[in-house]
Amino acid sequence: MPQRLWRDIKPTQLGSADGTAGVRVLTDADPGDQPIDADIVILTGTGEAPAPGLAAAHARWHHAVADVVSLGSLAPDSDPGEDTLGLVIDLTRDLTDLGGGIHLAAAEGSIGVRRELLEAAGGIGDAPAHLRRLDVLQRLHNAGAVFVSEPAALAHGPGSGLARAVADGCRSDVPLEFALPEAAGLAAMPPLRSLGSIRRHARPAVAVNLNLAGATPSEAIANLRATLSGRLGDLEARVQGDDLDPAVVTAVDADPRAQVAPSSLADAGCQAPIQITVPPLAALDLRTLADLHELAFAEEAGALHVTVPGASPQEAMIEVVATGAHRRANRLAATSGEDPAAIIGRLYGERWVSGVEVSTRRHGVDEPQVTEHGPLAAATDIDLERKNHLRFRERANDMAERAAILDRRTLAERLKAREVRQAAERIESRLSDLPPRNAP
Numbered sequence: 103m104p105q106r107l108w109r110d111i112k113p114t115q116l117g118s119a120d121g122t123a124g125v126r127v128l129t130d131a132d133p134g135d136q137p138i139d140a141d142i143v144i145l146t147g148t149g150e151a152p153a154p155g156l157a158a159a160h161a162r163w164h165h166a167v168a169d170v171v172s173l174g175s176l177a178p179d180s181d182p183g184e185d186t187l188g189l190v191i192d193l194t195r196d197l198t199d200l201g202g203g204i205h206l207a208a209a210e211g212s213i214g215v216r217r218e219l220l221e222a223a224g225g226i227g228d229a230p231a232h233l234r235r236l237d238v239l240q241r242l243h244n245a246g247a248v249f250v251s252e253p254a255a256l257a258h259g260p261g262s263g264l265a266r267a268v269a270d271g272c273r274s275d276v277p278l279e280f281a282l283p284e285a286a287g288l289a290a291m292p293p294l295r296s297l298g299s300i301r302r303h304a305r306p307a308v309a310v311n312l313n314l315a316g317a318t319p320s321e322a323i324a325n326l327r328a329t330l331s332g333r334l335g336d337l338e339a340r341v342q343g344d345d346l347d348p349a350v351v352t353a354v355d356a357d358p359r360a361q362v363a364p365s366s367l368a369d370a371g372c373q374a375p376i377q378i379t380v381p382p383l384a385a386l387d388l389r390t391l392a393d394l395h396e397l398a399f400a401e402e403a404g405a406l407h408v409t410v411p412g413a414s415p416q417e418a419m420i421e422v423v424a425t426g427a428h429r430r431a432n433r434l435a436a437t438s439g440e441d442p443a444a445i446i447g448r449l450y451g452e453r454w455v456s457g458v459e460v461s462t463r464r465h466g467v468d469e470p471q472v473t474e475h476g477p478l479a480a481a482t483d484i485d486l487e488r489k490n491h492l493r494f495r496e497r498a499n500d501m502a503e504r505a506a507i508l509d510r511r512t513l514a515e516r517l518k519a520r521e522v523r524q525a526a527e528r529i530e531s532r533l534s535d536l537p538p539r540n541a542p
Contacts, residue, residue, distance in 0.1 A: 125157050130234045134226035146212040150259030159254035160214030171247040174212035174255030205289045208239035209264040237288045246430025298392035300335040307336040309366035309374035314343035317382040321465045322350045328386035330357045375425050383418040384410045387461035404450025409457045412464030
Protein backbone atom coordinates (compact mmCIF):
# COMPACT_ATOMS: atom_id res chain seq x y z
CA MET A 103 0.00 0.00 0.00
CA PRO A 104 1.24 3.61 -0.54
CA GLN A 105 3.03 4.90 2.55
CA ARG A 106 1.17 8.11 3.41
CA LEU A 107 2.70 9.49 6.58
CA TRP A 108 0.62 11.38 9.14
CA ARG A 109 2.48 14.60 8.45
CA ASP A 110 1.23 14.41 4.84
CA ILE A 111 -2.44 14.45 5.92
CA LYS A 112 -4.07 17.81 6.63
CA PRO A 113 -7.37 18.17 8.48
CA THR A 114 -8.95 19.64 5.35
CA GLN A 115 -7.92 16.56 3.35
CA LEU A 116 -10.03 14.33 5.56
CA GLY A 117 -13.14 16.01 4.24
CA SER A 118 -16.68 15.65 5.53
CA ALA A 119 -18.13 13.06 3.15
CA ASP A 120 -16.80 10.22 5.31
CA GLY A 121 -17.76 11.83 8.61
CA THR A 122 -14.24 12.94 9.56
CA ALA A 123 -14.60 16.72 9.43
CA GLY A 124 -12.79 18.43 12.29
CA VAL A 125 -10.25 15.65 12.86
CA ARG A 126 -6.65 16.50 13.76
CA VAL A 127 -3.92 13.86 13.56
CA LEU A 128 -0.85 14.32 15.79
CA THR A 129 2.25 12.17 16.07
CA ASP A 130 4.61 11.59 18.99
CA ALA A 131 7.05 14.04 17.36
CA ASP A 132 4.60 16.98 17.36
CA PRO A 133 4.99 19.59 20.13
CA GLY A 134 2.82 18.76 23.10
CA ASP A 135 1.90 22.37 23.90
CA GLN A 136 0.46 23.31 20.51
CA PRO A 137 -3.17 24.55 20.40
CA ILE A 138 -5.74 22.03 19.18
CA ASP A 139 -8.36 23.47 16.84
CA ALA A 140 -10.23 20.29 15.90
CA ASP A 141 -13.14 18.49 17.56
CA ILE A 142 -11.46 15.08 17.48
CA VAL A 143 -7.76 14.33 18.01
CA ILE A 144 -5.98 11.18 16.83
CA LEU A 145 -2.61 10.40 18.40
CA THR A 146 -0.25 7.96 16.74
CA GLY A 147 3.41 7.08 16.38
CA THR A 148 6.01 8.86 14.32
CA GLY A 149 6.53 7.34 10.88
CA GLU A 150 3.32 5.29 10.91
CA ALA A 151 1.08 5.21 7.86
CA PRO A 152 -2.73 5.10 8.03
CA ALA A 153 -4.83 2.45 6.36
CA PRO A 154 -7.82 3.77 4.38
CA GLY A 155 -10.70 4.74 6.64
CA LEU A 156 -8.71 5.06 9.87
CA ALA A 157 -9.91 8.57 10.67
CA ALA A 158 -13.52 7.68 9.90
CA ALA A 159 -13.30 4.55 12.07
CA HIS A 160 -12.16 6.65 15.03
CA ALA A 161 -14.57 9.50 14.36
CA ARG A 162 -17.73 7.37 14.27
CA TRP A 163 -17.36 6.66 18.00
CA HIS A 164 -16.93 10.28 19.00
CA HIS A 165 -20.02 11.46 17.15
CA ALA A 166 -22.18 9.05 19.16
CA VAL A 167 -20.66 8.30 22.60
CA ALA A 168 -19.66 10.77 25.31
CA ASP A 169 -16.30 10.41 27.09
CA VAL A 170 -15.19 7.65 24.71
CA VAL A 171 -11.58 6.92 23.76
CA SER A 172 -11.11 4.69 20.72
CA LEU A 173 -8.00 2.50 20.42
CA GLY A 174 -6.75 1.65 16.95
CA SER A 175 -4.36 -1.16 16.09
CA LEU A 176 -0.96 -1.33 14.44
CA ALA A 177 0.31 -3.76 11.82
CA PRO A 178 4.14 -3.66 11.98
CA ASP A 179 5.58 -3.48 8.47
CA SER A 180 9.16 -4.25 9.45
CA ASP A 181 8.43 -7.84 10.52
CA PRO A 182 5.25 -9.38 9.06
CA GLY A 183 5.47 -12.20 11.57
CA GLU A 184 5.38 -9.85 14.57
CA ASP A 185 1.73 -9.40 15.54
CA THR A 186 1.91 -6.68 18.20
CA LEU A 187 -1.87 -6.51 18.63
CA GLY A 188 -2.01 -10.27 19.09
CA LEU A 189 0.76 -10.06 21.67
CA VAL A 190 -1.21 -7.49 23.64
CA ILE A 191 -4.31 -9.69 23.55
CA ASP A 192 -2.36 -12.75 24.67
CA LEU A 193 -0.77 -10.83 27.54
CA THR A 194 -3.93 -9.21 28.86
CA ARG A 195 -6.82 -11.16 27.29
CA ASP A 196 -8.68 -7.88 26.74
CA LEU A 197 -7.70 -4.65 25.00
CA THR A 198 -9.83 -2.66 27.44
CA ASP A 199 -8.58 -4.57 30.50
CA LEU A 200 -7.65 -2.36 33.46
CA GLY A 201 -4.84 -4.82 34.12
CA GLY A 202 -2.74 -3.34 31.35
CA GLY A 203 -4.44 -4.03 28.05
CA ILE A 204 -5.46 -0.44 27.48
CA HIS A 205 -1.95 0.81 28.22
CA LEU A 206 -0.24 -1.55 25.80
CA ALA A 207 -2.88 -1.12 23.11
CA ALA A 208 -2.57 2.66 23.29
CA ALA A 209 1.24 2.63 23.28
CA GLU A 210 1.31 0.35 20.22
CA GLY A 211 -1.63 1.80 18.29
CA SER A 212 -3.55 5.03 17.77
CA ILE A 213 -5.78 6.92 20.21
CA GLY A 214 -8.90 8.82 19.19
CA VAL A 215 -10.36 11.32 21.67
CA ARG A 216 -12.53 14.43 21.69
CA ARG A 217 -10.70 17.68 22.32
CA GLU A 218 -12.77 18.54 25.43
CA LEU A 219 -11.91 15.25 27.17
CA LEU A 220 -8.23 15.52 26.20
CA GLU A 221 -8.05 19.04 27.64
CA ALA A 222 -9.81 17.88 30.83
CA ALA A 223 -7.09 15.23 31.16
CA GLY A 224 -4.28 17.77 30.84
CA GLY A 225 -3.72 17.89 27.07
CA ILE A 226 -0.95 16.21 25.11
CA GLY A 227 1.61 16.66 27.89
CA ASP A 228 5.39 16.69 27.87
CA ALA A 229 6.23 12.99 28.34
CA PRO A 230 9.06 11.51 26.23
CA ALA A 231 7.93 11.00 22.62
CA HIS A 232 8.10 7.19 22.67
CA LEU A 233 5.92 7.11 25.82
CA ARG A 234 3.57 9.99 25.03
CA ARG A 235 0.54 7.84 24.23
CA LEU A 236 1.10 5.79 27.38
CA ASP A 237 1.10 8.99 29.45
CA VAL A 238 -2.00 10.36 27.70
CA LEU A 239 -3.80 7.06 28.19
CA GLN A 240 -3.16 7.05 31.97
CA ARG A 241 -4.44 10.61 32.30
CA LEU A 242 -7.53 9.83 30.19
CA HIS A 243 -8.22 6.85 32.44
CA ASN A 244 -8.06 9.14 35.48
CA ALA A 245 -10.45 11.52 33.73
CA GLY A 246 -13.09 8.79 33.48
CA ALA A 247 -12.81 7.87 29.81
CA VAL A 248 -14.71 4.92 28.34
CA PHE A 249 -12.33 2.79 26.24
CA VAL A 250 -13.34 0.92 23.10
CA SER A 251 -11.29 -1.13 20.64
CA GLU A 252 -11.69 -0.20 16.97
CA PRO A 253 -10.04 -2.82 14.67
CA ALA A 254 -10.88 -0.81 11.54
CA ALA A 255 -8.61 2.03 12.74
CA LEU A 256 -5.49 0.31 11.39
CA ALA A 257 -2.07 1.79 10.77
CA HIS A 258 1.26 0.40 9.52
CA GLY A 259 4.59 1.22 11.11
CA PRO A 260 7.44 0.19 13.39
CA GLY A 261 5.57 0.49 16.70
CA SER A 262 6.87 1.77 20.04
CA GLY A 263 8.24 -1.60 21.15
CA LEU A 264 6.58 -1.41 24.56
CA ALA A 265 4.55 -4.62 24.15
CA ARG A 266 7.71 -6.50 23.12
CA ALA A 267 9.60 -5.01 26.09
CA VAL A 268 6.79 -6.14 28.41
CA ALA A 269 6.99 -9.64 26.93
CA ASP A 270 10.77 -9.74 27.46
CA GLY A 271 10.33 -8.52 31.02
CA CYS A 272 7.80 -11.27 31.70
CA ARG A 273 10.20 -13.90 30.39
CA SER A 274 12.96 -12.63 32.67
CA ASP A 275 10.72 -13.00 35.75
CA VAL A 276 11.64 -9.46 36.82
CA PRO A 277 8.84 -7.11 38.02
CA LEU A 278 8.09 -4.72 35.16
CA GLU A 279 8.37 -1.63 37.36
CA PHE A 280 12.07 -2.50 37.74
CA ALA A 281 12.59 -3.76 34.17
CA LEU A 282 10.83 -0.72 32.60
CA PRO A 283 11.10 2.08 35.19
CA GLU A 284 10.42 4.92 32.75
CA ALA A 285 7.16 3.41 31.49
CA ALA A 286 6.13 2.26 34.97
CA GLY A 287 6.61 5.79 36.26
CA LEU A 288 3.88 7.01 33.89
CA ALA A 289 1.41 4.11 34.05
CA ALA A 290 0.27 3.73 37.65
CA MET A 291 -1.49 0.41 37.01
CA PRO A 292 -0.68 -3.26 36.33
CA PRO A 293 1.11 -4.90 34.62
CA LEU A 294 3.69 -2.10 34.43
CA ARG A 295 3.36 -1.47 38.16
CA SER A 296 2.64 -4.02 40.87
CA LEU A 297 -0.40 -3.68 43.11
CA GLY A 298 0.55 -2.68 46.62
CA SER A 299 4.04 -1.78 45.43
CA ILE A 300 6.56 -0.69 48.03
CA ARG A 301 8.52 1.31 45.46
CA ARG A 302 7.90 5.06 45.25
CA HIS A 303 7.02 6.66 41.89
CA ALA A 304 6.60 10.29 40.85
CA ARG A 305 3.03 9.54 39.73
CA PRO A 306 1.53 7.75 42.75
CA ALA A 307 -0.84 4.81 42.45
CA VAL A 308 -2.87 5.82 45.51
CA ALA A 309 -3.82 9.12 47.11
CA VAL A 310 -4.53 8.71 50.84
CA ASN A 311 -6.59 11.34 52.65
CA LEU A 312 -6.06 11.15 56.42
CA ASN A 313 -8.80 13.01 58.25
CA LEU A 314 -7.31 13.63 61.70
CA ALA A 315 -9.96 16.03 62.99
CA GLY A 316 -10.70 15.05 66.56
CA ALA A 317 -7.99 12.37 66.73
CA THR A 318 -5.55 12.40 69.64
CA PRO A 319 -1.88 13.07 68.83
CA SER A 320 -0.98 9.41 69.46
CA GLU A 321 -3.77 8.20 67.16
CA ALA A 322 -2.76 10.68 64.46
CA ILE A 323 0.91 9.69 64.65
CA ALA A 324 -0.01 5.98 64.56
CA ASN A 325 -2.07 6.38 61.39
CA LEU A 326 0.55 8.57 59.77
CA ARG A 327 3.26 6.02 60.57
CA ALA A 328 1.14 3.14 59.22
CA THR A 329 0.57 5.15 56.02
CA LEU A 330 4.15 6.23 55.34
CA SER A 331 5.95 3.14 56.67
CA GLY A 332 3.48 0.47 55.58
CA ARG A 333 3.79 -2.08 52.81
CA LEU A 334 2.34 0.31 50.23
CA GLY A 335 5.01 2.85 49.35
CA ASP A 336 3.52 4.00 46.04
CA LEU A 337 1.31 6.74 47.46
CA GLU A 338 0.84 10.37 48.35
CA ALA A 339 -0.67 11.31 51.72
CA ARG A 340 -2.78 14.37 52.40
CA VAL A 341 -3.54 15.25 56.00
CA GLN A 342 -6.63 17.22 57.01
CA GLY A 343 -7.54 18.54 60.45
CA ASP A 344 -7.73 21.70 62.55
CA ASP A 345 -5.02 22.59 65.05
CA LEU A 346 -2.79 19.64 64.23
CA ASP A 347 -0.33 18.67 66.93
CA PRO A 348 3.26 19.91 66.22
CA ALA A 349 4.48 16.30 66.30
CA VAL A 350 2.05 15.46 63.49
CA VAL A 351 3.20 18.44 61.40
CA THR A 352 6.83 17.45 61.95
CA ALA A 353 6.13 13.88 60.82
CA VAL A 354 4.36 15.18 57.70
CA ASP A 355 7.21 17.53 56.82
CA ALA A 356 9.76 14.70 57.19
CA ASP A 357 8.32 12.69 54.26
CA PRO A 358 8.12 14.20 50.74
CA ARG A 359 5.07 12.06 49.97
CA ALA A 360 3.01 13.74 52.71
CA GLN A 361 1.52 17.21 53.00
CA VAL A 362 -1.11 19.08 54.97
CA ALA A 363 -3.65 19.77 52.22
CA PRO A 364 -7.34 19.51 51.34
CA SER A 365 -8.73 16.19 50.14
CA SER A 366 -7.44 14.89 46.81
CA LEU A 367 -11.08 14.37 45.75
CA ALA A 368 -11.35 18.14 45.31
CA ASP A 369 -8.05 18.41 43.40
CA ALA A 370 -8.36 18.12 39.62
CA GLY A 371 -4.58 17.74 39.43
CA CYS A 372 -4.43 14.52 41.46
CA GLN A 373 -2.85 11.85 39.22
CA ALA A 374 -3.47 8.77 41.38
CA PRO A 375 -6.05 6.36 39.89
CA ILE A 376 -7.24 5.29 43.37
CA GLN A 377 -8.17 7.63 46.24
CA ILE A 378 -8.70 6.47 49.83
CA THR A 379 -10.26 8.53 52.61
CA VAL A 380 -9.58 7.39 56.20
CA PRO A 381 -11.82 8.72 59.02
CA PRO A 382 -10.38 9.75 62.42
CA LEU A 383 -11.82 6.70 64.24
CA ALA A 384 -10.11 4.12 61.96
CA ALA A 385 -6.77 2.68 63.05
CA LEU A 386 -4.59 1.57 60.15
CA ASP A 387 -2.36 -1.51 60.09
CA LEU A 388 0.90 -1.63 58.11
CA ARG A 389 -0.92 -3.76 55.52
CA THR A 390 -4.26 -1.92 55.36
CA LEU A 391 -3.55 0.45 52.46
CA ALA A 392 -1.83 -2.24 50.36
CA ASP A 393 -4.84 -4.53 50.92
CA LEU A 394 -7.25 -1.75 49.97
CA HIS A 395 -5.26 -1.07 46.78
CA GLU A 396 -5.49 -4.72 45.77
CA LEU A 397 -9.18 -4.89 46.66
CA ALA A 398 -9.96 -1.83 44.55
CA PHE A 399 -8.72 -3.66 41.45
CA ALA A 400 -10.07 -7.07 42.40
CA GLU A 401 -13.62 -5.78 42.96
CA GLU A 402 -13.60 -3.67 39.73
CA ALA A 403 -16.07 -1.21 41.28
CA GLY A 404 -16.25 2.56 41.27
CA ALA A 405 -16.35 2.75 45.06
CA LEU A 406 -15.66 0.56 48.11
CA HIS A 407 -17.23 1.24 51.50
CA VAL A 408 -15.11 -0.41 54.20
CA THR A 409 -16.49 -0.83 57.71
CA VAL A 410 -14.35 -0.10 60.78
CA PRO A 411 -14.59 -3.00 63.27
CA GLY A 412 -15.46 -1.60 66.66
CA ALA A 413 -17.48 1.28 65.16
CA SER A 414 -20.85 1.30 63.46
CA PRO A 415 -21.05 2.28 59.77
CA GLN A 416 -22.88 5.46 60.83
CA GLU A 417 -19.83 6.48 62.87
CA ALA A 418 -17.02 5.72 60.44
CA MET A 419 -16.34 4.14 57.04
CA ILE A 420 -13.15 4.03 54.99
CA GLU A 421 -14.07 5.20 51.49
CA VAL A 422 -12.17 4.03 48.40
CA VAL A 423 -13.04 5.56 45.03
CA ALA A 424 -11.67 5.20 41.51
CA THR A 425 -10.50 8.60 40.26
CA GLY A 426 -11.95 8.07 36.79
CA ALA A 427 -15.37 7.12 38.16
CA HIS A 428 -15.34 10.11 40.52
CA ARG A 429 -14.48 12.66 37.83
CA ARG A 430 -16.85 11.32 35.21
CA ALA A 431 -19.68 11.21 37.76
CA ASN A 432 -19.01 14.86 38.65
CA ARG A 433 -19.18 15.87 34.98
CA LEU A 434 -22.46 14.04 34.49
CA ALA A 435 -23.86 15.43 37.75
CA ALA A 436 -23.14 18.98 36.60
CA THR A 437 -25.41 18.33 33.61
CA SER A 438 -28.12 16.14 35.12
CA GLY A 439 -28.27 17.47 38.68
CA GLU A 440 -28.04 13.92 40.04
CA ASP A 441 -25.96 13.04 43.11
CA PRO A 442 -22.42 12.03 41.97
CA ALA A 443 -22.37 9.15 44.47
CA ALA A 444 -25.55 7.74 42.92
CA ILE A 445 -24.01 8.02 39.43
CA ILE A 446 -20.90 6.10 40.54
CA GLY A 447 -23.07 3.32 41.96
CA ARG A 448 -25.22 3.14 38.82
CA LEU A 449 -22.45 3.26 36.22
CA TYR A 450 -19.52 1.60 38.00
CA GLY A 451 -21.01 -0.30 40.92
CA GLU A 452 -20.09 -0.14 44.59
CA ARG A 453 -19.13 -2.75 47.16
CA TRP A 454 -19.35 -3.04 50.94
CA VAL A 455 -16.34 -4.69 52.56
CA SER A 456 -15.66 -5.77 56.14
CA GLY A 457 -12.70 -3.98 57.69
CA VAL A 458 -11.56 -7.33 59.09
CA GLU A 459 -10.41 -8.20 55.57
CA VAL A 460 -7.97 -5.29 55.47
CA SER A 461 -6.66 -5.36 59.06
CA THR A 462 -8.28 -2.17 60.27
CA ARG A 463 -10.19 -1.46 63.47
CA ARG A 464 -11.30 1.37 65.70
CA HIS A 465 -8.65 3.13 67.78
CA GLY A 466 -8.43 1.59 71.23
CA VAL A 467 -9.64 -1.84 70.10
CA ASP A 468 -6.86 -4.42 70.43
CA GLU A 469 -8.51 -6.98 68.15
CA PRO A 470 -11.16 -6.50 65.47
CA GLN A 471 -14.66 -6.78 66.86
CA VAL A 472 -17.32 -7.28 64.22
CA THR A 473 -20.15 -4.76 64.63
CA GLU A 474 -21.31 -4.51 61.01
CA HIS A 475 -24.99 -3.90 60.40
CA GLY A 476 -27.27 -4.43 57.43
CA PRO A 477 -26.34 -6.86 54.62
CA LEU A 478 -23.15 -8.06 56.36
CA ALA A 479 -24.79 -8.91 59.69
CA ALA A 480 -26.48 -12.14 58.58
CA ALA A 481 -23.19 -13.61 57.36
CA THR A 482 -21.16 -12.61 60.40
CA ASP A 483 -19.78 -15.08 62.94
CA ILE A 484 -17.76 -13.08 65.46
CA ASP A 485 -15.58 -15.96 66.63
CA LEU A 486 -14.90 -17.11 63.09
CA GLU A 487 -14.07 -13.57 61.95
CA ARG A 488 -11.60 -13.19 64.82
CA LYS A 489 -9.88 -16.51 64.10
CA ASN A 490 -9.68 -15.78 60.37
CA HIS A 491 -8.23 -12.35 61.00
CA LEU A 492 -5.52 -13.64 63.35
CA ARG A 493 -4.66 -16.46 60.93
CA PHE A 494 -4.52 -14.05 57.99
CA ARG A 495 -2.40 -11.53 59.90
CA GLU A 496 0.26 -14.18 60.49
CA ARG A 497 0.31 -15.34 56.87
CA ALA A 498 -0.30 -12.03 55.10
CA ASN A 499 3.29 -11.28 54.08
CA ASP A 500 3.87 -14.77 52.66
CA MET A 501 0.55 -14.68 50.82
CA ALA A 502 1.35 -11.33 49.19
CA GLU A 503 4.72 -12.58 47.95
CA ARG A 504 3.17 -15.76 46.58
CA ALA A 505 0.48 -13.76 44.78
CA ALA A 506 3.11 -11.56 43.10
CA ILE A 507 5.07 -14.61 41.95
CA LEU A 508 1.87 -16.20 40.62
CA ASP A 509 1.03 -13.06 38.63
CA ARG A 510 4.45 -13.08 36.93
CA ARG A 511 4.19 -16.80 36.19
CA THR A 512 0.74 -16.30 34.68
CA LEU A 513 2.11 -13.81 32.14
CA ALA A 514 5.05 -16.10 31.38
CA GLU A 515 2.69 -19.04 30.79
CA ARG A 516 0.56 -16.93 28.47
CA LEU A 517 3.66 -16.11 26.42
CA LYS A 518 4.66 -19.78 26.31
CA ALA A 519 1.17 -20.76 25.12
CA ARG A 520 1.39 -18.08 22.44
CA GLU A 521 4.69 -19.46 21.14
CA VAL A 522 3.31 -23.02 21.02
CA ARG A 523 0.23 -21.85 19.16
CA GLN A 524 2.28 -19.90 16.62
CA ALA A 525 4.53 -22.92 16.03
CA ALA A 526 1.45 -25.10 15.42
CA GLU A 527 0.08 -22.52 12.98
CA ARG A 528 3.36 -22.52 11.03
CA ILE A 529 3.32 -26.31 10.79
CA GLU A 530 -0.29 -26.26 9.68
CA SER A 531 0.52 -23.67 7.03
CA ARG A 532 3.36 -25.81 5.65
CA LEU A 533 1.20 -28.91 5.58
CA SER A 534 -1.48 -27.09 3.64
CA ASP A 535 1.08 -26.32 0.94
CA LEU A 536 1.87 -30.01 0.38
CA PRO A 537 0.09 -31.84 -2.46
CA PRO A 538 -2.56 -34.39 -1.48
CA ARG A 539 -1.16 -37.92 -0.77
CA ASN A 540 -3.06 -39.53 -3.67
CA ALA A 541 -2.32 -36.76 -6.13
CA PRO A 542 -0.78 -37.97 -9.47
